[in-house]
Amino acid sequence: MPQISVVIPNWNGAAFLPACLDALRAQTFRDFETVLVDNGSADDSVSLARRQYPEVTVIELPQNRGFSAAVNHGIRNSAGDIVALLNNDTQADPRWLERAADCMARHPRAGSVACLVVCLGREHVIDSAGDEAAPWGAVFNRGHLHPAGPPFDAETPVFGFCGSAALIRRAVFHDIGLFDETMFAYYEDLDMNLRARLRGWDCVYCPDAVVRHRYSGSTHGTGLKLGTEEVYLHLTGVWLKNMPARVMLRHILSATAFHALILFFHGVARVRGRNRMPRVPVIRFLNAMLQQRPAVQKSRTASAADFEKHFMKMSFFRFALNELAGAGKARRG
Structure with missing residues (x-):
């Protein structure tokens, strides 16, 4: 189980994702997973992430449900004791x-x-x-x-x-709930x-x-x-x-x-x-x-x-x- 889960909400962010994900590959801290939650993008965000970044877990939502819903999906489908939120840009x-x-x-x-x-x-x-x-x-x-x-x-x-x-801390979400x-x-x-x-x-x-x-x-x-x-x-x-x-x-x-x-x-x-x-x-x-x-x-x-x-x-x-x-x-x- 990773210590940290990095959760990235994404909507039509294919132009930004390579720089964002390359920076995560370069992290000195290695005990983490990356979860990309795609909000029904119309660009090639999903195919790009899966093709070039196989270490990233990609979750596809059928439509743009907003920041909170995307992040909540990432939190629910990750395992780290700490959740790191990160914008795609x-x-x-x-x-x-x-x-x-x-x-x-x-x-x-x-x-x-x-x-x-x-x-x-x-x-x-x-x-x-x-x-x-x-x-x-x-x-x-x-x-x-x-x-x-x-x-x-x-x-x-x-x-x-x-x-x-x-x-x-994931304990915070257990205590007060996820994003509204x-x-x-x-x-x-x-x-x-x-x-x-x-x-x-x-x-x-x-x-x-x-x-x-x-x-x-x-x-x-x-x-x-x-x-x-x-x-x-x-x-x-x-x-x-x-x-x-x-x-x-x-x-x-x-x-x-x-x-x-x-x-x-x-x-x-x-x-x-x-x-x-x-x-x-x-x-x-x-x-x-x-x-x-x-x-x-x-x-x-x-x-x-x-x-x-x-x-x-x-x-x-x-x-x-x-x-x-x-x-x-x-x-x-």
């Missing part, structure tokens, strides 16, 4: 698994390890050094677009991992991080576990993790599902403003016909998330105070003011 440094596994061994209370993800072709620029979150509902790529180096060169506890490259397939794509890592925090699991950031990621430019310069307008709603659903009532009430003004803005942008995207994700009515989606809330909150072992201490100490209004000030400086520059 990444290239891991040769000692990625070695250093991340060593970091996890040094932190037995950590359920996950966040890796240093840098921008492919601009390796001096950070894509993500773990995730940080606000109690009113937003999530940020820590260090996003900052130079690699201090203070992001220190091993440290962080709120959570970014799903593009992370190690997670209610969300087709985006913010499923935030949901997993929140549920793990509610159960008392920690996350540690390992700056020596480096992965290069093909930066798409789809995220804000601040690191605010944004997909397209149609998935902003996932942030609201995740907040309603996971946030303890006491924390909700303490940040109700910021949360109300932030999620009202989300609903506004979601509505605009619908009107403009920009919703490219599977159409799920707002009420149906939020109700599906709320139906999970009683079980999630009943299973919580962390106190509200312990849970809240892992969040950023910034209100939505302060964040908005900082954004406006930054935009003004950019225009004047």
Whole structure:
């Protein structure tokens, strides 16, 4: 049985897979398996993987079921005590698994390890050094677009991992369940991080576990993790599902403003016909998330105070003011 199972979700990623899988072949740590879960690709991803990488286990899904479903298939059909998530458009440094596994061994209370993800072709620029979150509902790529180096060169506890490259103990999935397939794509890592925090699991950031990621430019310069307008709603659903009532009430003004803005942008995207994700009515989606809330909150072992201490100490209004000030400086520059 391998110690680590690397799970790679893929959809039409044939152009990226050789670099990704070649980097795994070059790993100094060898006690791992690779599971590629194909989401109904229309390109030659599956044939390429089977022809050129026979060591890779390929799972074919008949259609694109989204990130969460693909990753869950990989987790169920793998054997490692540790699951390593890896995007198909990444290239891991040769000692990625070695250093991340060593970091996890040094932190037995950590359920996950966040890796240093840098921008492919601009390796001096950070894509993500773990995730940080606000109690009113937003999530940020820590260090996003900052130079690699201090203070992001220190091993440290962080709120959570970014799903593009992370190690997670299988025990975490046994404890809190798999990724929530209610969300087709985006913010499923935030949901997993929140549920793990509610159960008392920690996350540690390992700056020596480096992965290069093909930066798409789809995220804000601040690191605010944004997909397209149609998935902003996932942030609201995740907040309603996971946030303890006491924390909700303490940040109700910021949360109300932030999620009202989300609903506004979601509505605009619908009107403009920009919703490219599977159409799920707002009420149906939020109700599906709320139906999970009683079980999630009943299973919580962390106190509200312990849970809240892992969040950023910034209100939505302060964040908005900082954004406006930054935009003004950019225009004047």
